Amino acid sequence: MTTAGNAEPYLTIRPRSGWAALNLLEVWQFRDLLFSLAGRDLKLRYRQTALGAAWVILQPLMAAGIFSFVFGSVAKLPSHGVPRFLFTYAGLLAWNAFSSTLGRASTCLVGSSQLVSKVYFPRLVLPLSTLVSTFIDIAVAFAMMLVLMALYRQPLHWVILLLPVWMGLICCLAMGAGLYASALMVSYRDVGYIVPVLTQFLLYASPVAYALADVPAHLQSVYVLNPLCSLLEAFRGSILGMDFPAIGSLVYAAIVSILAFVIGAFAFRKMERRFADVI
Amino acid sequence: MSSKESSGDLAVSVRGVSKSYTIARNRTSHVTLTEAMLHRLRRPFAREPQDTFWALNDVNFDIQKGDVVGIIGRNGAGKSTLLKILSRITEPTAGQIDLFGRVGSLLEVGTGFHPELTGRENVYLNGQILGMRKKEIDREFDAIVEFSGVEAFLETPVKRFSSGMAVRLAFAVAAHLNPEILVVDEVLAVGDLQFQRRCLGKLDEVSRQGRTVIFVSHDMRTLRNLCPRGVYLRDGCVAAVGPMEDLIRAYTSEQEHDGTRLPVASGPVMIRRFDVRQSDERRAVIDGSDPFEVTVDFELIHDVNLFRLGIYLKTALGDTIARSFTTDWRPELEDLAAGHYRATLSVPGCLLMPGVYRLGLHASRYGIDTYIRDADVQCEITVMPPASYNTAHPAEHVDAAVLLRDGWNVKRRNPDDTSGNTQRHQTTFPAIAAPAAGVG
Structure with a gap:
């Protein structure tokens, strides 16, 4: 070896084993790429659509309309003192944050297989970049929420300041699951079929278009095992000034959500070294 | 190093x-x-x-x-x-x-x-x-x-x-x-x-x-x-x-061939050998001036009718340049009895531009069953420039596969003479550009 006189190597490549550090510093160094990928997704999303970005507003409005009709007019569930449409819209707003974070994050690796197999970059950049689109969707839908509340003359409460907390926890939970699912999907495309089915199931198993109080009492203790349940209720409570779920169930949901994110991120890092070989 | x-x-x-x-x-x-x-x-x-x-x-x-x-x-x-x-x-x-x-x-x-x-x-x-x-x-x-x-x-x-x-x-x-x-x-x-x-x-x-x-x-x-x-x-x-x-x-x-491990068996066909030879030697690098032979040794386990075997010749990028089957000119070869065979195809010299080519083997029954697809059994050859070919500009990449033997005839001609006679004045000839694919 003729290494004499050489400085320390700039970089050493050797096999890793076991758990790896998240290395968020490196993700930060690639922040330009993260935002460019997000920008690309945004630019492409509504290309060649007649209504363009209007869909960001139309989609949740239409969904809320259908849910209000089915759960309010057909199933005749109560809306607990707030206008039915607002009740459903608020639930869907939080739900969409969860489902689009999960959906986008879980498919991002397989959808960018060409990038993964041909270029190096911290792989976490891909799922994290999907958050940008989701946040923009949420911001627009939230602005619409405020407009709706003005139309319905629904008063604002100071608890609305807690919204970012619930939103953050919901995204943590969804991102944790999404990271895990995306890494698994590299080897097992089955995950791509399971995630939408489970998401659909969760939509009905969580108090999105109905309230936890409408669930039969003996089932409620099972319901709150789903961390999304308390988070959705808390989210809606903060916007519309309704009752909050029990503090214990909120603490539980917060811990589960943060754990889900941490576990998901580390599992992703552990599995990522096989991505390029398998994808 | x-x-x-x-x-x-x-x-x-x-x-x-x-x-x-x-x-x-x-x-x-x-x-x-x-x-x-x-x-x-x-x-x-x-x-x-x-x-x-x-x-x-x-x-x-x-x-x-x-x-x-x-x-x-x-x-x-x-x-x-x-x-x-x-x-x-x-x-x-x-x-x-x-x-x-x-x-x-x-x-x-x-x-x-x-x-x-x-x-x-x-x-x-x-x-x-x-x-x-x-x-x-x-x-x-x-x-x-x-x-x-x-x-x-x-x-x-x-x-x-x-x-x-x-x-x-x-x-x-x-x-x-x-x-x-x-x-x-x-x-x-x-x-x-x-x-x-x-x-x-x-x-x-x-x-x-x-x-x-x-x-x-x-x-x-x-x-x-x-x-x-x-x-x-x-x-x-x-x-x-x-x-x-x-x-x-x-x-x-090294004259090594690329990829496929033989024998390969599929249906009634067993391919035992598939290689390229020049001057009776197995080659991966072909002298462009001389003809070369593609040799296939195969065995049929039972009698097969409507049988054909042949090769696809492709560029390194995968475009097919030629396809040639044993039965192209000899329909009597469609019915073969069980046994061992050697098929050789002679490819003339000065036919291919210098470069890398792939040969894919194909064996099938017309319209009934395909046994060997050309992607499954391949070998790669590198064709070197023929002896007198101009190689002074090696960095030039030529997007062409077929070589035309020197057929150019370039003479001075008198531009005022409309009879077509060639005369002494220098004229500029249009550049003989290689067909460059995909130019904007």
Whole structure:
């Protein structure tokens, strides 16, 4: 070896084993790429659509309309003192944050297989970049929420300041699951079929278009095992000034959500070294 | 490779690098879906038997700063795996690589190019994908655009670009990466002639700035011109390290064929041998002046009617140039009795442009069953220029496959003479341009 006189190597490549550090510093160094990928997704999303970005507003409005009709007019569930449409819209707003974070994050690796197999970059950049689109969707839908509340003359409460907390926890939970699912999907495309089915199931198993109080009492203790349940209720409570779920169930949901994110991120890092070989 | 006199500075040190893949062994073949599902039902959790395949096996070499190093070896020798490890896309199974400088890699031109985005948007996205910061791209943007020559189309979605334009823009971005170590896979086989030359020039310039280039190509001419030194990989191991000329000689004289392990059996057909011979020697490198023979030894387990066997001749990029079957001119060969056969096809000399070609074997019954597809059994040949062919401009990339023998007749002619007689005045002739595909 003729290494004499050489400085320390700039970089050493050797096999890793076991758990790896998240290395968020490196993700930060690639922040330009993260935002460019997000920008690309945004630019492409509504290309060649007649209504363009209007869909960001139309989609949740239409969904809320259908849910209000089915759960309010057909199933005749109560809306607990707030206008039915607002009740459903608020639930869907939080739900969409969860489902689009999960959906986008879980498919991002397989959808960018060409990038993964041909270029190096911290792989976490891909799922994290999907958050940008989701946040923009949420911001627009939230602005619409405020407009709706003005139309319905629904008063604002100071608890609305807690919204970012619930939103953050919901995204943590969804991102944790999404990271895990995306890494698994590299080897097992089955995950791509399971995630939408489970998401659909969760939509009905969580108090999105109905309230936890409408669930039969003996089932409620099972319901709150789903961390999304308390988070959705808390989210809606903060916007519309309704009752909050029990503090214990909120603490539980917060811990589960943060754990889900941490576990998901580390599992992703552990599995990522096989991505390029398998994808 | 420490013989470079100027400096003893290492750029890359590869120590004992190995990479293994597990591959599922030939699973029990199920003819029908039902059968496959039944098998799965009977043994739902049975793991498919797995083999370990060593793509790289204890690879060691050093590269000095400022070297331009070519990596040669046939398909499957581990070249791409090595580049992927060097560019951190995948990890080695064992060993260590020390890199003394920032690595930029270009394993494929235009990775991440999105057809719906405009040229400008793609320059930024692609640059960042290759590891540049936005500020760097801002700084280099004008140079990139000028290099690519597509100024007029910056605001046009790339899907409306010709393939040549897209490739030019993509390469221009990559050429302005400024890493200390540049890793380039076979990417120069694209674009038109003039652009090719500019790319080679750029790589040359990069190395003269004291940066290190690691380069993989199947094109021996490019390698010889660009890379003074090289690494020769064979079956995942370093076969030789040294001056490129020596490596190319070693590589071409090995007369190894590419890929397929014979015998291959399918249906009633068993292929025992499939190779290319010239002057009664098995060859991977063909002298372009002389004819060569494609030889297929096969066995039929039982009598077969409507049978045909033949080859597809394809360019390195996969375009079919010719297809020739045993029965093309001799329908009586369609009915063959069980037994051993040798089929030879004689291909005339001076037919192919110098370059790399693939021969794919095909065996089937007309319209009934295909036993061997040309992608399954292949061999690769490199055709060298015929003896008197003009090879003074080796960097020129020619996008053509068929060679026409010297049929040009060039004489002086008098422009005032309309009778067609040739006279003494010098006239300019239209340049004999190679048909460059995909030029914008």
